[in-house]
């Protein structure tokens with residue numbers, strides 16, 4: 001079997017066209033959705049992601065302003081900037097690019113953003129609402145994964161979904177969203193015993209570990225759906241956590257890196273910002 005490759009980049013194009021139409025109709029009502037992105041330090045990868053977010057926003061007619069600070073910025077100064085953006089009625093979504101320098105407490109920063117503008121879906125209020133199945137901003141990467149599955153007609157209900165990784169950004173929330181859609185969910189992590197026995201049971205395998213090409217055809221069941229959330233740089237090139245060539249021979253569906261989950265993440269950020277603009281103005 002050769003897997004059908006799910007190009008997130010193509011789906012993202014399709015969805016961004018729909019979002020552009022929404023922005024157009026909001027603008028007719030004099031609502032201009034705007035995202036504010038804060039980036040600290042000069043990590044080239046972070047800078048390039050942030051530029052990607054800004055470009056994607058502008059392409060659908062949405063404003064995105066960028067606030068760049070040196071890594072010497074104090075936590076207090078950053079919190080003040082967030083407070084200013086919280087109170088700025090022209091700003092609908094606020095994103096602080098992670099990770100932050102060591103002297104800044106990440107959780108404090110996440111909690112400083114008002115939930116109404118938390119387009120990353122990282123605020124404890126957003127997470128709590130997600131856990132209890134209430135309407136809220138969903139975290140972009142997990143939500144992007146669900147949309148990929150749904151738009152490709154892949155059934156989630158009743159499936160055994162195995163999540164590799166338990167970060168607050170990806171692993172934990174994607175498992176929750178799969179559970180909300182009636183999957184049977186197993187989480188695996190660095191302390192999991194007999195990992196391969198578990199991954200081989202997965203109908204849907206979400207790989208968010210952060211080690212290049214760690215999952216091979218040996219680890220998966222014939223016909224599994226494999227979603228690669230890895231973002232690794234190897235010799236300057238972006239690669240996933242899945243050994244694409246071997247898994248391609250066994251899986252039924254497989255997402256590539258790049259052009260897989262990444263473009264969907266940005267698309268869900270655009271989606272959340274538009275939703276924020278609608279809610280603030282209703």
Ligand SMILES: Nc1nc(=O)c2c([nH]1)NC[C@@H]1CN(c3ccc(C(=O)N[C@@H](CCC(=O)O)C(=O)O)cc3)C=[N+]21
Nearest residue numbers: 049095096097098099120238258259260262263265266
């Ligand atoms: N507050 C916050 N929110 C985030 O959502 C967030 C963050 N911080 N910090 C960093 C991670 C990483 N992330 C990516 C988004 C898109 C691509 C993406 O579109 N990648 C392209 C390729 C890009 C390239 O070639 O460099 C692709 O996979 O095809 C990648 C990575 C969002 N993150």
